[in-house]
Amino acid sequence: MFILDDLLLSPLLWIFREINEAVQQEKAGEAEAVTRSLSELYMKLDTGAITEEEFVAAETQLLDRLDAIRERDEGLAEEGEPDEEDEDEEDN
Numbered sequence: 001m002f003i004l005d006d007l008l009l010s011p012l013l014w015i016f017r018e019i020n021e022a023v024q025q026e027k028a029g030e031a032e033a034v035t036r037s038l039s040e041l042y043m044k045l046d047t048g049a050i051t052e053e054e055f056v057a058a059e060t061q062l063l064d065r066l067d068a069i070r071e072r073d074e075g076l077a078e079e080g081e082p083d084e085e086d087e088d089e090e091d092n
Helices: 002-046 052-080 084-091
Strands: none
Touching: 002 052
16 A cells, blocks of 8 residues: 555646745746846846836836845745744643
């Protein structure tokens, strides 16, 4: 019975691992894309392609998005860390 369970669950576990890896790569790529957009925005301002007002509005949106990405990533990292209370309970 356990061999049959292993045969049925192995492909599912592999699929879940692949999905998780793809999500992690996408999250990393999202921050890089925002940073690239900021660089392009600065170049547009330097070349006169956009006005100062357009630059400020777009920069604010991109920086807010980058902050949200970083906060989300920090929140996920904190969820994975045990609390001090949890560590104390484990010691007892």
